[in-house]
Amino acid sequence: MNSRQQLYQGKQLFGYRYSFLIFFLIILAGFGIEYAGGGRGITAPLFPFNAIIVVELLLFLPLAYYLYRHRKLVQWLTSIPAANASIALYAMLLLIGGTIPAEPYPSSSFIHRAGLDHLFHSWPYFLSSLQLIIILGLTVVKRIFPFTFRNLGFFLNHFGLWMVIVSASLGAGDMQKAVCYLYENHPVSMGVDQRMNPVQLPFSLMLKKFSIEEYHPEIILIDRQKATAYIPWRHPFVAGEEKDSVREFRGHRFVQLQYYPYALYKDSLYVACDTFGAVAAVCLLIDGHRKEWISSGNALHPPRMCVLDSNYFVALTVPKAKKYTSVITCLGKNKSYDFLLQVNKPVTIRGWTLYQSGYDEQKGKWSDLSIIELIRDPWLPVVYAGIIMLLAGAVMLILLTPRSRDKNVSSRVQGQCDEQLNQS
């Protein structure tokens, strides 16, 4: 039997069935380990251990490939059936994780013990990711030479994915998250993490001012039987807009007479008043003769609705947030400076990135609290490098799309085998 026949045999010997079986058994073992551990799960190690693991992978995988590339194990691991089997099983795990709700189950329940309520921090997921990392890594090394344009695309896609998986998984150990509750004029230099442990920050923060811009509320109906909102109009009936225009519903006609974004109830009507506790209020003219005030209400004052008929109330929605901003002072050792924090506009100070997370929604516009989330992710540059590679790889995928069909498909496959024989 010549070497070409042997290679074909090698390909068939470790086909899809074999690959699926082996990887499935490994993942099953993962579930076993998880269950045996009572569903404790597995977390990424901290620096320097995670970095050491990455360095070991970067050394071990190329070395293993060059030393053992003639062995059947390596040939199998760098084959497509192995890749596809591990991708498919990984996807199946994700399917489970993406369907089961994320709430924690009781620690004695089977779901928790098997790791199903924390699948992405469980042994089966870890082993499945490890399969991918090893297969991807070996495959990258296999195709790194020669340096052709085509191989560049392959390298960007595969090594990019490898980098993202490795750095996201291992880097998670070093990620720190803290939540800071900033009250106006109260400097704070500590946050709380997810486990309610205090996190010391290398700076102090003080909220100077919190401001919020809101959308105008809408006039809606409430179904009296079902106690749910009912919107009979295709275009929202927004307070303050369409003055004098008439909206109709089942014979009733509505006209907005007055709208106050901030008002207080006094002497059976609403008076414009921009103070703490004010609510949005609208005066409606119903059916040409009924004048009714409705208001959104807030934590201090209940909403005010009016009866339309036996089936519906008319009500005003709570105004939705459009934009909220915190003016924060950062107090360092020698100097302090102010900065603005908004959603989608994070600010980075001394390695910590600050995100506008929330505010006191009960007080709304008069919130004297700004909730900030601080995140420290030292592995982020590595993840970003992987993401950039994947983006570039995707561009190459488009650029290298074949223009015309190969006349002879089998000759292409033949060509690949020759290529592999020449490389080994």
Added chain:
Amino acid sequence: MSFQIIAIIIILCWISGAVFLALGREGSKKKKWGEILFAAGIGAIALYMVFLWIWLKRPPLRTLGETRLWYVFFLSLTGMVLYAGWKMRWMIFYSLFLSLLFLMMNVVHPENFDKTLMPALQSVWFVPHVIVYMFAYALLGASMLVAVKGLWLSFSHQSFSDLSFHADRMVRIGFAFLTFGLLFGALWAKEAWGQYWSWDPKETWAFITWLIYLLYIHFRYHRPGSEVLAMWLLLLAFVLLIVCWMGINYLPSAQSSIHTYTR
């Protein structure tokens, strides 16, 4: 401008266009008219979306119905391009059918046009992320149509030699855009919430969809002869795509997702 009126205009353009295209022979006036009517339908959607963008004062990309509109636009455009560029005559009818289906969904589930956009959506990433995804979905939808045709031909024992090649090309480009969408989403998540990945059900399902098309690409490379199996894989992949796009709200994990479409 009522959506119902626009929808009727589009439906009339497309159905009459399809009839002309089907009846007209190569180079005939009928065929030319068919092409013009089809293009007019696409133009009508584009105009409506521009109008909607201006009227809403925000990009019309937030609700499920709005993304469906973009899908109809991209899918019909893709059908037109594939027909014109790759001479895939049947593609225009298939993409028309699918586009009309999605258009009817919007007619049956009319939108409550809400001009609000929550702070998290006010980002430079919002438009690229959703548009890139809708374009990818359109291409992958077209590849699904190829798979359907291929399977139909194989069931009736006819050859379908060129189809796999076309499907492969559509999947390659669709997959590349799927990659863009996934990564733009991660970069946006980092800006908005501080984490590029949080295993939110929508993210997880987007990843699953990405993986299954990855599987298809690898399988086609490895076993180019197994075309029927590849086509079944393409169908399965599209089912998962639809689950990711529209089905998240119905999954048990939906309550913990921040991606469930509003209204």
